[in-house]
Amino acid sequence: MESLNSYATTVDTSDEKFQRNQENKPDKEHLWKEKPIEEDGWVLAHNALRGELEDMKKSLLMFPHNYPDGAPSWAIDLLMSVWKQHETHVISHHTIEDDILTPFMKERIILPDKLEEDHKSIVDSMKRVSASIESLKEGDSIDEVMNALLAYEGLLLPHLLEEERIALPLCRAYFTPSEIRAKLLSVSKKGRPAVEMGSVIHYMTEDGFRKKFMKQEGIPSFVWWLVMKPKYRYFMKNVKEPLDALRHGKEPVYSSVGCWNWF
Secondary structure, three states: OOOHHHHHHOOOOOOHHHEOOOOOOOOOHHHHOOOOHHHOHHHHHHHHHHHHHHHHHHHHHOHHHHOOOOOOHHHHHHHHHHHHHHHHHHHHHHHHHHHHHHHHHHOOEOOOOHHHHHHHHHHHHHHHHHHHHHOOOOOOOOHHHHHHHHHHHHHHHHHHHHHHHHHHHHHHHHOOHHHHHHHHHHHHOOOOOHHHHHHHHHHHOHHHHHHHHHHHOOOOOHHHHHHHHHHHHHHHHHHHHHHHHHHHOOOOEEOOOOOEEOO
16 A cells, blocks of 8 residues: 655646636645644545455455365355445445535536546446355355455555545645535535444544544544444444454354454
């Protein structure tokens, strides 16, 4: 994975080819100095997607060791369940970008068409991963699944980095923090899948999310208990713990207290 410290190679936000009109100029970057770009919510959302993908790869790499006679049916079912959670996450993320953030940014910025066009290629690649998992039968090798996942990774990761190097710097040049915060508040009021925020919390760590991100964004502490913690627990139950079970090669048992047991 390419380091986020390579933001030195980001787009030239002063280039007039990105400026849609004379009324809105790229003169607002200095207003973002208290929030480094690597701590921007957009990057944190991308980190969650990257984290899920990396953890799925780690689990798949353990299949030949854990299941030398081929994948057992419970592992196939669990893999499909986790993949569907990831699909849900990606589709929600793309929907917010395509339906809300990108049209908002286009009011002031001429964005490269490729940033939107990439989403279709990524979704098509996701469908191929789904098909490769759906075709698995007990005792099969997961080689085709791994090949499809690596192809998907080859599309997703460069796209995320491109958004972080082009769209995000332009956003911070043309919009103030308060303008973006107001738009994101409208996004947060829409129904979002629990896996999405739960994933962000997990890959930030619970401590980092509560002590740094919530404080940085002015989120009241009671929101953790009412909204964020249930989403975090959802992610742990439906993504993290199943992936751990696959990586360790132990069929999980869902206990009466509501947690996966694979020891």
